[in-house]
Amino acid sequence: MSSETRVASLREFWQRGRGQANLMIGLLVTLLLVALAAVSLFWTPYPVNAIDIPAKLQPPSAAHWLGTDQFGRDVLSRIMAGARNSIAVSLVAVGIGAGIGVPLGALAAARRGWVEEVVMRFNDFTFAFPALLSAVMITALLGPGAVNSIIAIGIFNIPVFARLTRGAALSLWQRDFVLAARVAGRGRTRITLDHILPNIASLLIVQMTIQFALAILAEAGLSYLGLGTQPPDPSWGKMLNEAQTLMFLAPQLAIFPGLAIMVTVLGLNLLGDGLRDLLDPRLRRLR
Amino acid sequence: MKKLVASPLASVALAAGLAFGLAAPALIAPALAAKDSLTLGMVLEPPHLDPTAGAAAAIDEVVYANIFEGLTRIDSSGAVKPALAESWTVSDDGLTYTFTLQSGVTFHDGSSFDSADVKFSLDRAMAEDSVNAQKALFDSIAAVETPDAGTVVIALKQPAGNLLFNLGWGDAVMVAPETAAENKSNPVGTGPFTFGRWVKGDRVELVRNEDYWGTPARLAKATIKIIPDPAAATAAMLAGDVDAFANFPAPEAMAQFEADPRFKVVIGSTEGETILAINNTRGPLSDVRVRRALAHAVDRQAVIDGAMFGYGTPIGTHFAPHHPAYVDLTGSYTYDPEKAKALLAEAGYESGLKLSLKLPPPSYARRGGEIIAAQLAEVGVETEISQVEWAGWLEQVFKGTDYDLTIVSHTEPMDIGIYARDTYYFNYQDADFKGLMAKLNATVDEEARYGLLADAQKKLSADSVNVFLFQLAKHGVWNKDVVGLWENSPVQANDLTAVHWN
Numbered sequence: 001m002s003s004e005t006r007v008a009s010l011r012e013f014w015q016r017g018r019g020q021a022n023l024m025i026g027l028l029v030t031l032l033l034v035a036l037a038a039v040s041l042f043w044t045p046y047p048v049n050a051i052d053i054p055a056k057l058q059p060p061s062a063a064h065w066l067g068t069d070q071f072g073r074d075v076l077s078r079i080m081a082g083a084r085n086s087i088a089v090s091l092v093a094v095g096i097g098a099g100i101g102v103p104l105g106a107l108a109a110a111r112r113g114w115v116e117e118v119v120m121r122f123n124d125f126t127f128a129f130p131a132l133l134s135a136v137m138i139t140a141l142l143g144p145g146a147v148n149s150i151i152a153i154g155i156f157n158i159p160v161f162a163r164l165t166r167g168a169a170l171s172l173w174q175r176d177f178v179l180a181a182r183v184a185g186r187g188r189t190r191i192t193l194d195h196i197l198p199n200i201a202s203l204l205i206v207q208m209t210i211q212f213a214l215a216i217l218a219e220a221g222l223s224y225l226g227l228g229t230q231p232p233d234p235s236w237g238k239m240l241n242e243a244q245t246l247m248f249l250a251p252q253l254a255i256f257p258g259l260a261i262m263v264t265v266l267g268l269n270l271l272g273d274g275l276r277d278l279l280d281p282r283l284r285r286l287r
Numbered sequence: 288m289k290k291l292v293a294s295p296l297a298s299v300a301l302a303a304g305l306a307f308g309l310a311a312p313a314l315i316a317p318a319l320a321a322k323d324s325l326t327l328g329m330v331l332e333p334p335h336l337d338p339t340a341g342a343a344a345a346i347d348e349v350v351y352a353n354i355f356e357g358l359t360r361i362d363s364s365g366a367v368k369p370a371l372a373e374s375w376t377v378s379d380d381g382l383t384y385t386f387t388l389q390s391g392v393t394f395h396d397g398s399s400f401d402s403a404d405v406k407f408s409l410d411r412a413m414a415e416d417s418v419n420a421q422k423a424l425f426d427s428i429a430a431v432e433t434p435d436a437g438t439v440v441i442a443l444k445q446p447a448g449n450l451l452f453n454l455g456w457g458d459a460v461m462v463a464p465e466t467a468a469e470n471k472s473n474p475v476g477t478g479p480f481t482f483g484r485w486v487k488g489d490r491v492e493l494v495r496n497e498d499y500w501g502t503p504a505r506l507a508k509a510t511i512k513i514i515p516d517p518a519a520a521t522a523a524m525l526a527g528d529v530d531a532f533a534n535f536p537a538p539e540a541m542a543q544f545e546a547d548p549r550f551k552v553v554i555g556s557t558e559g560e561t562i563l564a565i566n567n568t569r570g571p572l573s574d575v576r577v578r579r580a581l582a583h584a585v586d587r588q589a590v591i592d593g594a595m596f597g598y599g600t601p602i603g604t605h606f607a608p609h610h611p612a613y614v615d616l617t618g619s620y621t622y623d624p625e626k627a628k629a630l631l632a633e634a635g636y637e638s639g640l641k642l643s644l645k646l647p648p649p650s651y652a653r654r655g656g657e658i659i660a661a662q663l664a665e666v667g668v669e670t671e672i673s674q675v676e677w678a679g680w681l682e683q684v685f686k687g688t689d690y691d692l693t694i695v696s697h698t699e700p701m702d703i704g705i706y707a708r709d710t711y712y713f714n715y716q717d718a719d720f721k722g723l724m725a726k727l728n729a730t731v732d733e734e735a736r737y738g739l740l741a742d743a744q745k746k747l748s749a750d751s752v753n754v755f756l757f758q759l760a761k762h763g764v765w766n767k768d769v770v771g772l773w774e775n776s777p778v779q780a781n782d783l784t785a786v787h788w789n
Contacts, residue, residue: 230674232661249539
């Protein structure tokens with residue numbers, strides 16, 4: 001980790017990033033997803049929840065690009081609205097994770113001693129359960145629903161950020177420029193805000209994209225189990241679940257939402273990979 | 288940093304798993320069926336195998352008429368037939384039933400069956416500490432006498448028109464005093480099949496009883512395979528792993544089986560009245576105008592087409608359409624959103640209202656619920672759907688009555704009496720209806736009974752207690768060479784006695 005990460009201008013980023021296939025593909029897929037979700041706010045080919053029984057289970061056609069589901073609802077419209085749902089859930093959940101995890105980690109690194117012990121043991125406790133399992137437990141406790149699944153996914157994101165922040169911050173606290181700031185009489189909070197956080201921002205951004213992808217998967221998983229988004233609102237995971245018994249009759253109902261999840265997660269991971277390469281100066285030097 | 292490199296791969300693999308893992312059941316290998324054995328598929332596993340100690344339909348679906356028999360039995364048409372009682376006479380006042388028992392009957396453990404066993408079985412079911420799930424079946428019985436080994440006399444408190452039918456239920460089967468306590472894990476009855484073994488989570492095996500007193504079973508062996516997942520059930524049928532599903536869990540697969548010459552698809556009737564149950568004492572729902580509005584807002588045919596792929600008969604009250612006493616009341620509440628809106632406005636809810644809708648796992652509920660939610664939204668009734676598992680449904684809805692609306696199918700035969708219960712989850716309390724039921728229970732004459740049943744059906748419709756949706760169809764699918772399975776299911780049973788291969 002470089003001690004003097006400069007805040008590079010957007011232009012510089014663009015020039016460096018353009019050559020990276022990973023980053024570009026990831027960015028493209030992610031932007032496409034966001035665009036799809038944004039458009040669905042104003043327009044979808046058909047109303048998202050409009051039931052039209054006579055038109056059920058149609059294969060893809062000019063009228064319904066991705067066909068219709070068991071209630072005659074337009075699959076494309078539902079995938080678009082599902083993208084919006086996935087983004088909203090993941091954004092808030094990762095926000096919760098980072099919003100609580102980063103201050104906790106920074107606090108642990110700044111204070112050390114018993115504060116660090118408490119924070120890190122709490123983290124270990126949360127980490128001891130597999131992420132999706134703890135999300136299932138939390139929604140079982142709070143009851144199913146989109147809001148509760150956001151909370152559940154958010155909670156298992158907290159230790160990820162807390163650990164990352166603490167680890168990176170700890171090493172920074174030993175650096176000369178931080179020691180200099182302390183000698184100059186600056187408080188721990190001031191130093192954390194002025195020196196520590198800006199220097200680990202790139203690391204956090206990369207982790208956020210990765211967690212974002214995991215959150216989308218978790219939301220799909222919870223909805224698949226009936227614990228996430230409740231009907232009639234669309235969610236990719238729920239669409240997969242509903243397609244399960246119709247696999248032989250209308251396989252496209254499972255294929256399209258499955259593809260949506262796969263491409264999205266792949267895109268976000270490529271983006272995270274690319275960003276890491278771009279932001280980590282040490283790796284850059286190695287090339 | 289290594290961790291960051293590894294995670295994209297793992298995530299993508301997980302996503303791919305979600306998408307394509309669904310196809311895994313198709314890989315189940317086929318098995319060849321011998322001509323004197325049969326593998327029958329079932330969705331739910333029984334909690335245990337004692338039909339006199341549990342309400343689960345799955346118990347009867349394994350043991351009724353196969354392992355256990357009662358004094359009477361209910362055949363595939365729903366008629367009462369003699370079983371362990373060869374014949375009976377009824378006194379003129381309707382208070383004394385005298386049964387003559389079959390001779391030469393033995394339990395599977397070799398002990399003989401006589402009137403003492405009958406007295407034991409009935410007394411056990413009626414006892415104070417009895418765990419029988421349907422104790423009400425025996426409410427009218429005052430005493431059971433055994434003048435000799437081949438005769439049983441049942442004295443009643445008041446005439447009971449449905450006694451012979453009640454004695455044919457799985458909950459009224461005959462058990463032996465020596466073995467009754469172990470029936471949950473090792474059922475011993477008098478039936479044409481003996482219990483082989485139970486591989487928990489997978490299958491129950493039955494073996495032909497070579498010492499059966501009546502016409503012996505034609506199958507030497509029957510395996511009841513538990514397959515809860517509809518996709519796996521489809522795959523198992525197609526692969527020939529399972530020879531028959533008396534009630535296939537996924538109606539959407541019927542078209543595919545129908546097109547396949549290897550299978551026979553038989554759509555029959557069940558005793559399952561599927562209803563949109565209403566919590567009758569909850570806020571706005573205590574107003575009959577609101578309940579009527581709900582009935583007018585629901586398009587039954589759309590629910591049948593959308594959720595059941597067209598299989599199901601619309602009903603207008605809580606009664607099976609194939610029963611002779613059925614009154615067609617589907618016209619009482621036609622699909623009429625305008626009228627529903629007017630009724631809601633009249634009740635003071637012109638700006639709409641918000642209700643919870645809790646849906647248990649079966650597809651009629653989950654799919655039907657989404658369709659009904661959309662239909663209710665059109666008249667301004669907003670529903671908040673939550674999907675619950677069976678355990679949660681029993682706890683929250685059935686026991687706790689913490690719900691506004693739910694969808695469920697009542698599969699017991701002739702269960703209109705549940706509306707007269709003092710505590711039941713839809714909280715319908717009506718003195719007139721209770722009076723009707725009390726009168727019905729004391730009436731023996733068939734014509735008079737049918738008249739009372741008709742009144743009861745009309746009363747439920749007039750009060751719009753629940754939104755009566757449709758009679759659940761039985762989606763039977765089996766190998767075309769299998770003969771003798773029930774086409775309809777008047778009681779919860781898979782009677783395999785006459786089943787054989789062509």
